[in-house]
Amino acid sequence: MARPRWPQLLAIHAVLIAYSALALFPVLLVIINSFKDKLLIFSAPFSLPTTQSFTLEGYKTLQSTANFPAFFLNSLIVTGGALLLILLVSSMAAFALAEYEFRLNPLTALYLSLGIMVPIRLGTVGILQLAVDLHLVNTLWILILVYTAQGIPLAVFVLTAFMRQLPKDLKDAARIDGASEYRIYWLTLPLVRPAIGSVLAISMIPIWNDLWFPLILAPGEATKTIVLGASVFLGQFVNDYNAVLAALTLAIVPAVVLYFIFSQQLIRGITSGAVK
Amino acid sequence: MNRKPFPWHIVVFLAPAVLIYTAFMIYPLVDSLWLSLNNKASSGAQVFVGLQNYGTLFSAETWSKPFWNALWNNIKFFLIHMLVQNPVGLLLAALLVTRIRGTALYRTLIFTPTILSVVIIGFIWKLILNPVWGVLNPIGINQPFLGLESTALPTLALISVWQNVGIPMMLFLAALIRIPEELMEAARVDGASAWTVFWRIQLPLIFPTVGIVAVLTFVGNFNAFDLIYATQGALAGPNFASDILGTFFFRTFFGYQLQPGDPYMGATVAGVMLLIILVGVLIYLLGWQRRLQNIQF
Numbered sequence: 001m002a003r004p005r006w007p008q009l010l011a012i013h014a015v016l017i018a019y020s021a022l023a024l025f026p027v028l029l030v031i032i033n034s035f036k037d038k039l040l041i042f043s044a045p046f047s048l049p050t051t052q053s054f055t056l057e058g059y060k061t062l063q064s065t066a067n068f069p070a071f072f073l074n075s076l077i078v079t080g081g082a083l084l085l086i087l088l089v090s091s092m093a094a095f096a097l098a099e100y101e102f103r104l105n106p107l108t109a110l111y112l113s114l115g116i117m118v119p120i121r122l123g124t125v126g127i128l129q130l131a132v133d134l135h136l137v138n139t140l141w142i143l144i145l146v147y148t149a150q151g152i153p154l155a156v157f158v159l160t161a162f163m164r165q166l167p168k169d170l171k172d173a174a175r176i177d178g179a180s181e182y183r184i185y186w187l188t189l190p191l192v193r194p195a196i197g198s199v200l201a202i203s204m205i206p207i208w209n210d211l212w213f214p215l216i217l218a219p220g221e222a223t224k225t226i227v228l229g230a231s232v233f234l235g236q237f238v239n240d241y242n243a244v245l246a247a248l249t250l251a252i253v254p255a256v257v258l259y260f261i262f263s264q265q266l267i268r269g270i271t272s273g274a275v276k
Numbered sequence: 277m278n279r280k281p282f283p284w285h286i287v288v289f290l291a292p293a294v295l296i297y298t299a300f301m302i303y304p305l306v307d308s309l310w311l312s313l314n315n316k317a318s319s320g321a322q323v324f325v326g327l328q329n330y331g332t333l334f335s336a337e338t339w340s341k342p343f344w345n346a347l348w349n350n351i352k353f354f355l356i357h358m359l360v361q362n363p364v365g366l367l368l369a370a371l372l373v374t375r376i377r378g379t380a381l382y383r384t385l386i387f388t389p390t391i392l393s394v395v396i397i398g399f400i401w402k403l404i405l406n407p408v409w410g411v412l413n414p415i416g417i418n419q420p421f422l423g424l425e426s427t428a429l430p431t432l433a434l435i436s437v438w439q440n441v442g443i444p445m446m447l448f449l450a451a452l453i454r455i456p457e458e459l460m461e462a463a464r465v466d467g468a469s470a471w472t473v474f475w476r477i478q479l480p481l482i483f484p485t486v487g488i489v490a491v492l493t494f495v496g497n498f499n500a501f502d503l504i505y506a507t508q509g510a511l512a513g514p515n516f517a518s519d520i521l522g523t524f525f526f527r528t529f530f531g532y533q534l535q536p537g538d539p540y541m542g543a544t545v546a547g548v549m550l551l552i553i554l555v556g557v558l559i560y561l562l563g564w565q566r567r568l569q570n571i572q573f
Contacts, residue, residue: 008470012371013378019368020385022438026400027388029411045411089292096289108290115301117491117557119499121522122550125311125529125543126304149300152293181285209393211502216530231395231506244403251396259391263384266391267446 027252034058034245041241058246061237067221068250071229078140078225079208082147086155086203087196089148094159095185099171109160115153120146121212131217138220146213151203158202162195163188201269208255226251309550311543329544339541343548345516346524349429353520354497356433357440362489364437365444370474372445373452383449387442394439398506401435422507425517432518436503440496444489451485452478487564494556498549501526521549 033041035049035056047053062068097109120127127146128137136142166188174184189196214228224232230251237243259266312330317323333339368386372379389397404411405421412418421431455478463473501522504512510527512519527535529542 009376012374012376016368016371016378016382016386020382023386023389026404027392029404030400042409045409085296089296092289093293096286100283100286102283102286108294112293112297115297117495118305118550118553119495120301120305121499121501122546122553123301123304123308124525125539125546126307127300129307129539130300130304145296145300149297152297152301156293182288185289205391209395209502211393211395211506215505227393227395230393231399234395234399234506241403241409244399248396248400252392255391255393256388259388260384263387264380267383267387 027256030245030248031252034242034249038242041245055242056246058240058242058244059250061240061243062233062246062250065237065243066229066233066247068226068229068247070222071224071226074140074223075208075226078143078147079204081140081144082151082207083200083203085144085148086151087199090152090155090199091159091189091192091196092185093152094156094163095188097156097160098163098166109156112156113153115150116157120150124212124216127213128216136217138218138223140218140223142217143213143223143225146217147207147210151199151207154202155199158199159192159195162192166191197265198269201266305550308543308546311540312547315540329540330547333541333544333548342516342519342524343545346519346521349518350498350500350520352429353433353436353500354494356430357437357493357497358490360434361437361441362444362486362493365441365489366448368441368445369448369452370478372449383446386445389439390442392439394502395506397435397439398503401438402507405431423514425514428508428514428518432504432507435507436500439503443492447485447489448482451482455481484565487560490564491557491560494560495553498552498556521545521552525549 029045032048033045035054036047037053037055038057040047040049040053049055093112097105131137131142134142136145170191171184171188174187179187209227210225211227211231214223214225215231218224219228230247233247234244237247313324313326314322315325315329333343372383402422403409405417407413407418407420410418419427421427459477459481460473463477468476499522500520504518504520504523505526508518508523510523510530510532512523525542525545528545529537529539531537
């Protein structure tokens with residue numbers, strides 16, 4: 001596009017800088033103040049911590065009252081497990097839908113895509129009953145299975161669209177060489193790597209950040225995820241600003257660091273996946 | 277075509293996804309809809325009651341008042357998103373597509389709140405808006421906005437807008453980038469201003485994305501819960517001023533204070549939410565998309 005002239009350029013930068021500041025200021029405010037003396041949190045919220053006001057008091061409260069490393073591990077297991085399952089079963093289904101012509105193909109594709117628009121939360125009453133019947137309440141398994149079911153529709157949709165674009169010749173050549181259909185599926189996976197990236201990007205954030213299902217299906221101390229653990233902790237320590245700010249910082253920093261490292265892939269994944 | 281053996285491999289490929297999806301999504305949804313047509317008899321056994329639960333929800337004083345309140349609040353919540361989040365997202369995308377220096381950095385920074393947990397976001401804003409901390413007092417924001425009946429809901433909606441504006445921004449940006457440069461160049465050669473180019477060329481060409489953004493916002497909003505629960509609690513205070521369907525569903529199903537939870541009425545509320553969302557999606561599919569096709573042909 002033709003580059004705008006400089007007064008316009010200045011105006012555009014000004015708006016974008018202002019909005020970026022609005023997006024970041026609350027996050028920075030929390031991180032800065034989590035390292036400060038209680039007095040200074042209130043009297044000078046915008047000052048940076050100095051050697052005199054620096055304190056780790058909040059982090060100590062955190063360490064002695066809540067089991068955050070365990071919550072973090074639970075979140076990691078649930079998110080990792082669900083993403084693996086989503087990728088495995090969705091890529092298999094997408095391969096079948098893209099590769100073979102059979103009578104039930106359009107119907108199966110339609111059936112699987114219902115869940116793109118219908119939120120799985122609306123089935124919560126049924127899910128809880130099912131979890132009780134299967135003795136899966138307060139296990140990480142039920143979360144993994146529910147998130148997998150939640151992720152399948154969009155993953156199948158995106159992966160099928162990509163797999164349709166793969167050239168037939170490659171697969172036919174492999175067939176002539178005597179490769180089984182399962183082997184051919186396995187060989188196509190590396191070819192749809194960008195789509196797999198998209199699926200990971202789209203599925204990961206809602207699973208990691210979810211509060212609803214951990215609250216309902218696995219609220220036990222041993223199975224709390226980091227979001228549920230943080231929400232309970234924050235509720236109990238409302239008035240201890242040091243502890244609350246420390247907990248928020250611990251929840252924010254790893255996510256933001258990971259995000260800054262992978263932001264280009266993530267953003268590309270979200271946009272290409274959503275536009276497909 | 278030759279007669280082939282039964283294609284077992286197709287079944288093997290499809291079975292895991294179809295089974296997990298059916299067992300943990302479709303079956304519970306159907307089961308929940310079925311439960312909404314039942315209730316508990318005085319003996320404790322489950323009896324089929326038809327649409328009676330829906331009648332109770334819509335008209336019995338104790339149910340209908342909180343229900344219509346939550347629905348109306350949810351509509352306001354959605355309208356604020358449509359009027360603020362999506363136009364701001366479009367504006368930011370239109371600025372980013374000019375490809376000035378630093379686009380990637382701006383995009384990353386503005387998207388940051390979107391990746392954070394709603395619980396964390398809710399709590400951060402609860403702290404910031406707390407007059408006790410008084411961070412915003414210098415710029416005149418010194419009311420407990422989340423604690424006043426008149427401002428709690430709009431404030432929560434704006435917090436949600438602040439967090440989610442990155443999504444429409446990205447979708448609009450992806451659509452704007454695809455517009456062929458020659459189209460806009462041609463208009464500019466003819467003397468069109470950036471303003472005219474935006475309204476006459478860019479906006480009409482990204483109309484399909486406007487529809488997608490609207491329907492995603494609709495589904496997301498009518499199924500929202502986390503933000504309100506994290507900042508205001510299950511009672512969606514003050515005095516239910518910030519109650520939306522998601523929090524109402526949660527309270528109905530699990531109970532609160534003295535009222536015990538009720539799976540049948542909970543399933544009924546979920547049934548109504550499902551209906552609302554389906555109507556929204558159908559309007560989008562039949563209205564918006566079909567009209568777009570008519571324009572194309």
